[in-house]
Amino acid sequence: MIEVNELTKRYGTKTAVNGLSFHVSSGLVTGFLGPNGAGKSTTLRLILGLDAPSGGSVTVEGRPFWDRARGLRHVGALLDAGDVHGGHTARAHLSVLARGNRIPRSRVDAVLGEVGLADAARRRVGGFSLGMRQRLGIAAALLGDPPVLLFDEPLNGLDPEGVQWVRGLFRRLAAEGRTVFVSSHLMSEMEHTADQLVVIGRGELIAAEDLAAFAARSGRAAVTVRTPGAAALTRLLRAEGASVAAEADGRLVVTGLDAPRVGELALRHRVLLHELTTRTASLEEAFMELTADSVEYLAGEPR
Secondary structure, X not given: OEEEEEEEEEEOOEEEXXXXXXXEOOOOEEEEEOOOXXXXXXXXXXXXXXXOOOXXXXXXXXXXXXXXXXXXXXXXXXXXXXOOOOOOEHHHHHHHHHHHOOXXXXXXXXXXXXXOOHHHOOOEHHHOOHHHHHHHHHHHHHOOOOXXXXXXXXXXXXXXXXXXXXXXXXXHHHHOOOEXXXXXXXXXXXXXXXXXXXXXXXXXXXXXXXXXXXXXXXXXXXXXXXXXXXXXXXXXXXXXXXXXXXXXXXXXXXXXXXXXXXXXXXXXXXXXXXXXXXEOOOHHHHHHHHOHHHOOOEOOEOO
16 A cells, blocks of 8 residues: 655745645555646655655555665566666566565566566667567566556557556456556556546646546536437426537437436426436546646647
8 A cells, every 4th residue: 555645845946746645555456647747757756765755755555665675575666668778688687676676586587478578588678669668667566576566657658469468467466455556648548447546736636536436527427318309308408407419310418417317307298218328428538627727738828
């Protein structure tokens, strides 16, 4: 588990993280979302003790991470896949990490095989593609078999097979009872992978909840209705203050009333319904709406 309590980080006059509090539970994949410049990378660095906080605290499994010897046995992290000496081979890079953390050398070949780099173990990292570097970074995170794992944009550069593999990996790690905290800008992947979300903007917490609860906060939730009495039902719904729009296939999209209320009105006035469903916002739609006031850089709009 990761506990963040009133965490603050200032760089001169700029506040990157401001009074941030949330927890990341074990046994779940938690997505870490926010617009560019929201403070996600700074927060991850504070969790790992790479930067000192200006205020507040953060603990991993009940203790500050910097207080733990042999850190890779406790937390595995991928922050920057390019932060590897290009002259080293994949095996040499992992071997150095293993030696410094007193991890058995057998783990080096084990994780290289797990991430699909066994055949590239003796190749120099400088010749790796971005996707291969990402796999090597994931291998380094897994090296100490830690209970807590942090990943910053782990899907960059991966092909569709790699993305599917990472999705399954995160699910498996969480099912083993580990804490899996993933920062990503790919909403579609988070929608398929994450159980919980932590969403921040301008260094402050926007939401910490499951995906369904986050999507439900969006004003884009609507009720879809298919009926042979579309005109009559539209008049009834508008009289109740709802907004009604007709789609090309004849379905009505209703906002302002929930599905039970729409069904009650139709029943009372004997309007036959063929379909009545609630359509919630996608994760991307909810994210764009709920973080709109926290975007630091807008295309075409100097700030």
